[in-house]
Amino acid sequence: MKLLEEKIFKALMLISAFVIIAVVGYILFTIVSKGIGSLTWDMISKGPGGGFYLGKEGGVLNAIVGSFYLVIGAVIIALFLSIPVTMYINFYLTKTSFFAKTVRFSFDILFGIPSIVYGAFGFAVMIYFGLKASLFGGIVVVGMLITPIIMRSLDEVARFIPRDLIEAPLSLGATKYEMIKILLRQLMPGITTAVLLAIGRGIGDAATVLFTAGYTDNIPTSLSHPTATLPLAIFFQLGSPIEEVQNRAYASALILTIIILILSLSARYFSRKLSKNKV
């Protein structure tokens, strides 16, 4: 009897694991098979031409470049915030410090706040200061979204840095600041993984940039210009009644998926490298 139960549940587990793999495969298959037909060189090398939204020529270069500008700016902001925070709570405070726990806890919560709330809040603040939807606004809001992501994965690595590595520079007379500079080198693969994950999250998020970054057919040349982003390009093109334009939405979705695949795989590569470095 109990052996039968064992068998049934083992089968159920295998089935559910298989279903999850199948769903991932199905999603990728759908996106690839729908998008590959309209994925031309023009799609990634040209901005929208005249009549693009009626199915005429052009591509989504504006959105690709816009997304990258946006996410690079956001990563810089996020690193500028999250590195000092992680260093402070890990190397200046003790493990049991209440302050450190509070900071970790509040970042855990920030991590859970949905992007639409960041987007709505960010836009409300922008209205308050009389700012229009712009690359700058998008960068700041996406930066807020990914700061907790980077901070949490950095913290995860920093927490397990071996004591010897902390004590060696200190015993040689280095100040804590100098020690941190050394530790940062050790943390480099961790930072890279965190950044890659955050880029993936930032580049694919639509709800944050919906109000704050606007949309335009041009590649932005200044921080105060609005900018197009890939997720919104997909979203808007999909809403069009014209089939040509819808097909381009699928092609754009394929482009975004490929970018995410590359980011996800390289993040895995770096985190594996990290575990090799572990002492």
Add this chain to the structure above:
Amino acid sequence: MIRFRLFKDKTARLSMLGITILSLGFLLLIGIGLFYMSLPILREKETWKLLTSSNWKPFKGEFGFLPYIISTLHVTFIAIIIALPFSLLTSIYLTEYATEKIRNFFAPIIDLLSGIPPVIYGVWGTLTIVPFISEEIAPHFVEFSSGYSVLAGGIVLSVMITPLLISIFCEVFGSIPKEMREASLSLGATKWQTVKQIILRKSMPGIIAAIALAVSRAFGETIAVLMVCGNIPIIPSSIFDACYPLPALIANNYGEMLSIPSYESALMMAAFLLFIIIVIFNAGSRLILNRIERRYHV
């Protein structure tokens, strides 16, 4: 020279402390900001009425959030019901049964699933789930469904929260000491009996915390749900009806009709509602998860 080094050290420490405090205040800032911006409508109308009325006519100044709240709850509930068994069974398999090789094979798949952007899930949902519901499932139950429905939203969401559930479940199961498993096995229990009576029972708080996190993730998901839910502000009467969750309401309307009095404030209140619910859920489950981690790791 030494003085300069100490000065640098001090400056660095103070600025790090400053940035830390600043980011700590950020959470409060969002909360207070959203509350402040939803004050106009809270002053104008009774809060209870806003939450329980289903009249949403911004042009007449009527703001009833009930359809949106119900829609959000429905969609989330379906997502959890679908995702829970799959992710629970898979995580048990991965932590208790699978070999190192299988685990290594699975990790990038879970990574990818959690990395796929919402908008891609939305595209996938509109291409596959929506027509499948309107052509295959709905005709058996109701006369007509466009496919853009509560069910579609629930299915798409369930796929999106699965990686989150699996990664937390695996962590929770992994935190249970090996000795407990061995004690049970040595008494002649089968693996599944051990799982059922030791692992699942011991990790109940962790499982609940994981579900709470998944619920709050599902509450806040915007673009993917918006693309497959139909966005009609009614209280859905079946899972084949269209619905209109709170985040979709904000995404579709904010930024456009700011000329109508109280409209902006009403949308801000929607954001504030989401914020509060999600903060509470997150805080609760993080407290549980932190305690689990502390119990077994220190």
